[in-house]
Amino acid sequence: MAAPDNIIVGSHVWIEDPKLAWIDGEVTRISGKDVHVRTTNGKNVVTNMSQVFPKDTEAPPGGVDDMTKLSYLHEPGVLQNLATRYELNEIYTYTGNILIAVNPFQRLPHLYDTHMMEQYKGAAFGELSPHVFAVADAAYRAMVNEGKSNSILVSGESGAGKTETTKMLMRYLAFLGGRSGVEGRTVEQQVLESNPVLEAFGNAKTVRNNNSSRFGKFVEIQFDKSGRISGAAIRTYLLERSRVCQISDPERNYHCFYLLCAAPAEDKEKYKLGSPKSFHYLNQSKCYELDGVNDAHEYLETRRAMDIVGIGEEEQEAIFRVVAAILHLGNIEFAKGAEIDSSKIKDDKSRFHLDTTAELLRCDPTNLEDALIKRVMVTPEEIITRTLDPENAVSSRDALAKTLYSRLFDWIVEKINVSIGQDPDSKSIIGVLDIYGFESFKCNSFEQFCINFTNEKLQQHFNQHVFKMEQEEYTKEEIDWSYIEFVDNQDVLDLIEKKPGGIISLLDEACMFPKSTHETFAQKLYQTFKNNKRFIKPKLSRTDFTILHYAGEVNYQANQFLDKNKDYVIAEHQAVMTASKCPFVMGLFTPLKEESSKSSKFSSIGARFKLQLQSLMETLSVTEPHYIRCVKPNNVLKPAIFENVNIIQQLRCGGVLEAIRISCAGYPTRRAFYEFLNRFGLLAPEILDENYDDKVACQMILDRKGLKGYQIGKTKVFLRAGQMAELDARRAEVLGNAARIIQRQIRTHIARKEFISLRKAAMELQSYIRGDLLDFN
Numbered sequence: 001m002a003a004p005d006n007i008i009v010g011s012h013v014w015i016e017d018p019k020l021a022w023i024d025g026e027v028t029r030i031s032g033k034d035v036h037v038r039t040t041n042g043k044n045v046v047t048n049m050s051q052v053f054p055k056d057t058e059a060p061p062g063g064v065d066d067m068t069k070l071s072y073l074h075e076p077g078v079l080q081n082l083a084t085r086y087e088l089n090e091i092y093t094y095t096g097n098i099l100i101a102v103n104p105f106q107r108l109p110h111l112y113d114t115h116m117m118e119q120y121k122g123a124a125f126g127e128l129s130p131h132v133f134a135v136a137d138a139a140y141r142a143m144v145n146e147g148k149s150n151s152i153l154v155s156g157e158s159g160a161g162k163t164e165t166t167k168m169l170m171r172y173l174a175f176l177g178g179r180s181g182v183e184g185r186t187v188e189q190q191v192l193e194s195n196p197v198l199e200a201f202g203n204a205k206t207v208r209n210n211n212s213s214r215f216g217k218f219v220e221i222q223f224d225k226s227g228r229i230s231g232a233a234i235r236t237y238l239l240e241r242s243r244v245c246q247i248s249d250p251e252r253n254y255h256c257f258y259l260l261c262a263a264p265a266e267d268k269e270k271y272k273l274g275s276p277k278s279f280h281y282l283n284q285s286k287c288y289e290l291d292g293v294n295d296a297h298e299y300l301e302t303r304r305a306m307d308i309v310g311i312g313e314e315e316q317e318a319i320f321r322v323v324a325a326i327l328h329l330g331n332i333e334f335a336k337g338a339e340i341d342s343s344k345i346k347d348d349k350s351r352f353h354l355d356t357t358a359e360l361l362r363c364d365p366t367n368l369e370d371a372l373i374k375r376v377m378v379t380p381e382e383i384i385t386r387t388l389d390p391e392n393a394v395s396s397r398d399a400l401a402k403t404l405y406s407r408l409f410d411w412i413v414e415k416i417n418v419s420i421g422q423d424p425d426s427k428s429i430i431g432v433l434d435i436y437g438f439e440s441f442k443c444n445s446f447e448q449f450c451i452n453f454t455n456e457k458l459q460q461h462f463n464q465h466v467f468k469m470e471q472e473e474y475t476k477e478e479i480d481w482s483y484i485e486f487v488d489n490q491d492v493l494d495l496i497e498k499k500p501g502g503i504i505s506l507l508d509e510a511c512m513f514p515k516s517t518h519e520t521f522a523q524k525l526y527q528t529f530k531n532n533k534r535f536i537k538p539k540l541s542r543t544d545f546t547i548l549h550y551a552g553e554v555n556y557q558a559n560q561f562l563d564k565n566k567d568y569v570i571a572e573h574q575a576v577m578t579a580s581k582c583p584f585v586m587g588l589f590t591p592l593k594e595e596s597s598k599s600s601k602f603s604s605i606g607a608r609f610k611l612q613l614q615s616l617m618e619t620l621s622v623t624e625p626h627y628i629r630c631v632k633p634n635n636v637l638k639p640a641i642f643e644n645v646n647i648i649q650q651l652r653c654g655g656v657l658e659a660i661r662i663s664c665a666g667y668p669t670r671r672a673f674y675e676f677l678n679r680f681g682l683l684a685p686e687i688l689d690e691n692y693d694d695k696v697a698c699q700m701i702l703d704r705k706g707l708k709g710y711q712i713g714k715t716k717v718f719l720r721a722g723q724m725a726e727l728d729a730r731r732a733e734v735l736g737n738a739a740r741i742i743q744r745q746i747r748t749h750i751a752r753k754e755f756i757s758l759r760k761a762a763m764e765l766q767s768y769i770r771g772d773l774l775d776f777n
């Protein structure tokens with residue numbers, strides 16, 4: 001971005017710093033490509049010219065509310081601007097049409113009260129300070145005025161504030177499109193109250209967020225012709241199933257388990273529950289309580305919210321019975337049975353939990369026991385019953401717990417949808433997508449693979465949109481944009497989802513082939529993608545693979561991919577549950593429509609997710625998108641701490657820097673003619689004297705300075721990346737020369753004044769002495 005002639009000795013610049021990401025300083029010497037910089041923390045650093053970025057010394061002290069107003073649009077400038085604003089509690093900043101929201105980690109109620117909502121209502125975008133309400137308002141206005149569906153895509157890493165942002169968006173949309181004074185539960189009230197219910201069953205404490213949503217969510221709010229909310233639908237994605245049986249310290253399982261353990265005594269008695277410490281699914285971690293959260297109170301609140309969203313008393317009862325049954329199920333332990341590779345219920349305690357599970361699920365305890373420890377194989381000749389060893393019995397138990405829980409979650413979502421109701425006549429919707437951001441951990445498994453696949457898809461959508469917006473601006477200003485390059489991530493998407501031959505297809509094939517192992521699957525990947533630029537086989541591993549995602553490299557461990565991709569309910573579990581005397585439990589296990597109609601029995605999570613994603617992308621493609629990028633400023637979840645390196649990484653992953661890059665590939669700096677003349681008129685004062693039209697004057701100045709490739713629009717000058725800095729450097733020279741002339745004049749003046757007074761004094765002295773001498777004679 002920085003051309004060498006941007007930077008001269010004395011320039012204020014940004015250079016990379018391992019700790020702070022970027023640090024500012026002043027250029028003290030330039031020799032060839034080497035630039036010597038004295039940094040503000042007192043160090044002398046030599047770096048390459050290409051790594052040096054100009055700093056805008058005239059940037060407003062409080063930052064700018066839209067990054068595109070920055071004179072130099074580059075990474076350090078963006079970071080500095082966000083940091084300056086964050087310090088002033090200005091957590092929202094635009095980058096063109098994208099809203100960046102930095103999590104304040106403290107309540108800022110004045111930002112979200114009714115008075116604020118009133119202010120944003122109908123205000124033109126950009127007129128007031130950046131805000132989620134402004135984005136929601138723009139989406140709503142666009143929908144009402146143009147009759148087109150809109151969507152708001154909220155993304156960011158865990159704990160960045162997506163769910164909070166989504167809640168604000170929904171509150172504001174309910175404020176705009178709600179009906180006042182309607183009797184009973186309104187649609188918008190139900191939409192808002194669906195949050196606490198979903199959070200109780202889909203959220204958990206993780207190391208990164210005390211209230212982390214373990215699923216993705218797309219809320220579609222339907223509006224009638226007059227812009228009133230007339231229906232809503234919630235779609236959820238990829239609930240984290242493994243958490244039901246496996247948690248690590250200091251995380252927690254899903255909130256609902258702890259809420260139920262804190263329920264009033266009669267409820268606890270009914271479900272035979274005790275302290276969370278007594279349940280295997282909860283006591284794998286030492287964390288039971290959340291700071292500032294009272295589980296007993298939350299239990300009652302969740303029940304109240306369930307009432308509002310239309311989940312009846314009996315259904316609530318059944319839901320919590322299943323939740324309690326899962327806890328008891330987890331406490332069933334197995335010991336080695338009499339035969340080899342067989343198991344039995346370990347002791348009386350386990351038997352108690354087995355009986356309680358059966359009682360709560362209203363199923364037969366013996367059948368449940370058999371379903372947990374035996375498998376029936378039907379061959380053409382005979383029916384063989386095989387036993388499971390204790391280890392496999394535990395897997396069988398956990399598989400049942402996971403299936404029960406995910407079916408329960410899906411049921412709740414479906415119920416909310418039915419009770420809120422869809423409006424079949426709705427012409428336009430506003431969709432709000434709250435989905436997990438790009439993930440890269442030490443160990444990345446199938447979940448990360450699906451999450452990152454989602455993010456690749458959304459990134460493509462984002463790039464295409466940002467690119468389109470840029471084009472629109474250029475077209476409006478009637479400038480040529482034909483040569484702006486557009487980098488696409490289609491190659492990564494092909495690697496993942498191409499049919500046949502993509503990773504998901506190969507994984508499905510491996511899952512269908514009984515002899516496959518994670519090793520054979522990995523080998524197949526290595527072989528197929530030997531020459532793929534986006535795929536790497538790590539040198540020292542036989543089952544890991546690396547994908548070069550748009551946001552960086554991620555190393556995946558293939559060893560659980562096959563198991564995690566298989567999406568079937570063990571036939572024995574299915575049989576016991578469908579025989580339940582409780583219609584609710586039985587209902588959870590009725591085969592899905594798609595499953596019963598399919599000829600092949602095989603279904604995979606990956607393939608199903610791919611279809612879900614496809615349908616989401618289709619929905620999004622007919623909407624006008626708006627983007628909110630949430631940023632988590634620190635990992636200690638505390639206010640006022642702004643960790644540069646961490647944030648830069650998120651801006652990269654969230655595509656903010658990519659949007660900036662796209663913008664830089666075109667004309668990142670735009671200045672209205674008068675602004676340009678104000679700043680650079682002094683480069684050619686004679687042109688200003690001539691009273692030319694502003695547009696002509698701008699062009700003459702740019703030509704005089706020998707700039708190439710810029711464009712003149714109808715109201716603005718469009719500069720290529722680095723050209724603003726180049727002009728600033730020339731301006732600094734002119735101002736420097738002027739300063740030197742002024743200094744010279746002043747110094748001459750002072751010296752002359754001194755000389756004259758000295759001469760005068762000398763003459764006076766001389767005449768005095770001479771006079772004295774004369775007198776003497």
Ligand SMILES: Nc1ncnc2c1ncn2[C@@H]1O[C@H](COP(=O)(O)OP(=O)(O)OP(=O)(O)O)[C@@H](O)[C@H]1O
Pocket residue numbers: 103104105106107108156157158159160161162163164165208209211212213214436630
């Ligand atoms: N605008 C805000 N004002 C005050 N606090 C906020 C705001 N946004 C986020 N927070 C705080 O940050 C925490 C994490 O936010 P949130 O749960 O929305 O993150 P998330 O991005 O949805 O995370 P996950 O992906 O783990 O669900 C919240 O519990 C809240 O304490």
